[in-house]
Amino acid sequence: MKKQEQINKLIEETLESLEGVARAEAKPFLMTRIRARMFRHTESAWDRAGWFIGRPAVLLTGLCLILFINAVVVVFNRQPGKAAPIEQLSQSPNDEFSYTVATIYDIENTQP
Amino acid sequence: MDQQELIGQLQQGSESAFVRLVDEWQDMVYNTALGIVQNAEDADDIAQEVFIQVFKSIRSFKGDAKLSTWIYRITITKSLDHEKRKKRKKRFAFVQSLFGDGNEEEAQPAEFNHPGVQMENKEKATGLLQAIDRLPEKQKVAFVLHKLEGQSHREIAEIMKTSLVSVESLIARAKTNLRKLLTEYYKDKIIEPEKDPL
Numbered sequence: 001m002k003k004q005e006q007i008n009k010l011i012e013e014t015l016e017s018l019e020g021v022a023r024a025e026a027k028p029f030l031m032t033r034i035r036a037r038m039f040r041h042t043e044s045a046w047d048r049a050g051w052f053i054g055r056p057a058v059l060l061t062g063l064c065l066i067l068f069i070n071a072v073v074v075v076f077n078r079q080p081g082k083a084a085p086i087e088q089l090s091q092s093p094n095d096e097f098s099y100t101v102a103t104i105y106d107i108e109n110t111q112p
Numbered sequence: 113m114d115q116q117e118l119i120g121q122l123q124q125g126s127e128s129a130f131v132r133l134v135d136e137w138q139d140m141v142y143n144t145a146l147g148i149v150q151n152a153e154d155a156d157d158i159a160q161e162v163f164i165q166v167f168k169s170i171r172s173f174k175g176d177a178k179l180s181t182w183i184y185r186i187t188i189t190k191s192l193d194h195e196k197r198k199k200r201k202k203r204f205a206f207v208q209s210l211f212g213d214g215n216e217e218e219a220q221p222a223e224f225n226h227p228g229v230q231m232e233n234k235e236k237a238t239g240l241l242q243a244i245d246r247l248p249e250k251q252k253v254a255f256v257l258h259k260l261e262g263q264s265h266r267e268i269a270e271i272m273k274t275s276l277v278s279v280e281s282l283i284a285r286a287k288t289n290l291r292k293l294l295t296e297y298y299k300d301k302i303i304e305p306e307k308d309p310l
Contacts, residue, residue: 003302010236010302011294015287017236018259022228026142027156031134034160038167 115179122170134163137180140261141187143228147256148191149198150224150245158190165190177270184271188253195249226260243293251286254279 052058121129141162146155165186173182224245229237244252250272257263257271269279 006302007295007298010298011291014236014240014294015290017233017240018226018229020230021226021237021260023139023261024143024146024155024227026138026159027152030138030142030156030159030163031131033156034134034163037160038164 116175119170119173119175119179122167123173130163130167133166137183138163140180141183144184144187144256144261145191146226147244147260148188148252149194150241154194155191158187158194161190162187181267181271184257185273188271192249192253228260239294239297240290243290243297246293247286247289251282251289254282255286255290258283 053062118129118132122133138159142155142159145158145162146152149155149158162183166183169186173179177185223238224241225234225238226241244255247255253272254268257268258265263271265276265279265283269276272279
């Protein structure tokens with residue numbers, strides 16, 4: 001009981017320990033460091049692209065998209081496709097002895 | 113030079129106006145970042161990033177809020193981003209240690225002492241800051257702005273783009289959580305006096 005009272009008292013004192021706290025001051029020559037950083041760090045388009053691609057959300061979305069495309073390709077390739085047409089290797093006799101009607105040009109060109 | 117004039121000059125790219133802006137707001141930015149990240153080097157880094165961001169984005173500042181409110185928002189965003197990066201690194205180091213030979217020792221952060229705390233309160237404030245560091249993000253921001261920056265609830269609501277009621281609730285919940293965390297902290301510290309065997 002005594003211990004709990006002691007703890008409660010300490011907690012209240014601790015919660016009030018930041019009363020009247022002064023503002024922490026920045027280290028001297030901050031402006032010089034800012035200037036140096038501004039000149040040092042000129043981001044290129046590649047840096048920005050790298051940063052964008054490297055974001056977890058973009059990276060995960062890209063990965064999911066690739067997996068999805070792969071899955072789609074696999075599923076569609078698994079479907080029974082149409083049988084490949086068998087090439088006609090032998091010319092049928094009908095074709096061989098067929099009579100084709102000559103065009104008007106052929107008729108005209110028969111005359112020497 | 114009033115604030116509107118300063119903003120106008122900054123938007124025209126005036127370097128002297130930028131120097132003035134840094135001079136005027138550097139302690140506010142540093143103190144806020146320090147309260148959130150609780151590390152002097154990191155807070156200095158964040159302060160630099162904040163001012164570079166301000167310089168780059170001042171043209172998009174429309175004047176809907178006060179300049180200080182806008183700078184506070186950038187500071188808080190940068191500080192919280194820094195905290196997230198730090199946590200990610202910690203998680204990655206933990207995973208690495210699982211696959212490593214187990215010889216890597218995790219560097220324990222040194223106890224943080226805020227330079228503005230009065231001497232007689234140093235020890236208690238250190239315990240309180242440790243507890244603040246374990247608060248959820250929004251509660252931490254609201255509490256830091258209130259206690260370390262002395263901002264009113266209304267100003268905090270404006271900075272955090274939320275309602276006054278939400279801020280009051282955040283601070284009340286922060287206090288409840290801090291009480292719980294401090295109870296654990298002091299239970300470990302206080303040893304019951306040994307009873308006299310006679």
